[in-house]
Amino acid sequence: MSETELIDGCRKHDPKFQRQLYDRYKNAMYSLAYRLVGDFEDAQDVLQEAFIEVFRNLDSFKGESTLGAWIKTILTRKAIKKFKSRIRFEKYEDLPENTLIEWETGMDVEMLEKALLSLPEGFRTVLVLYEIEGYKHAEIARMLEISEGTSKSQLFYAKKKLKELIGQLR
């Protein structure tokens, strides 16, 4: 079924189409929610709230981005709203001149996941949004209500910390 057919069916509030749309995106969205909030229960709450908003507001989807990107934005905002009060962004001076961090090519994925989830929330959020989800610093800054500079420095220090955590997990 094409995305247009799926959207049309959902706009008519057909439960069959709604379920299909949910099934198409549930894993990607749930995984993103989990990596942002760091807890399966909270991730499920975020997923539910996001999809309810998606189905209620599908008429406002103008197709300016892909449907997946639109859902992702809604879900990310919901997740941020959930943990924003407890998130802390460490203050850093300007970025060092050399921001190069060397990574091994064959990193163990499970270890990487573990280290990622152990990162402080401020670090993890920026890293997930930038490196995995492909948002730009300007977009991350808007969503988290921080400056672009803070987003950039969080990313650098997040990577540094991630490398350190991977080293500890070995």
Added chain:
Amino acid sequence: MKKKDNTDALKNLPAHTPPETVWLAIEKTISEDRNLNRQLKKLKEYTPEENAWTGIESGLKTKRFTVSIRYKWAIAASVAVFLLAGGWLFSLRNQQKGNLEAVIENYHSDTDDAFSTLEAFCVNQNIVCSEPRFTSLKSEYERLKKEELEVREKAGEFKSETDLLRKLNGIEEKKTDVLNQMANLI
């Protein structure tokens, strides 16, 4: 015309070639970033439990926004009443000095009324009410309610009705704050 001459001169400034090390540094950074990015893309996907869909279905059936606005109004009204009640309590203090029992008898918690409204709302609305943040606020409210009951039971131990009222008002203020947070989640 002199201006034009200057512009031409600026355009004719010689170009400089950066040292090869600049490109090598850029290439190295890009390739290291790619190494991390490639691994991050390999992270596994998780599947939500089936009851996540059930929650969405029931959420779509609930006329959530109409209801929430109604309840927010009820709670906002109770907060306003509480502020007035605070004034009433303190005026009562001045009129009935030396009568701790009368204070307890006349004491009415408006936030408890609003909390009951919220509980009634939760009977038909299970998404927000079952969220961890909401349940933890609910527990906090119940703890404060218990604390208030204990104070009322021990009213006789207070030196004056001023102290008693101050204590009760302090608890009521905390309850109002918790209630407002709960209302904001709806």
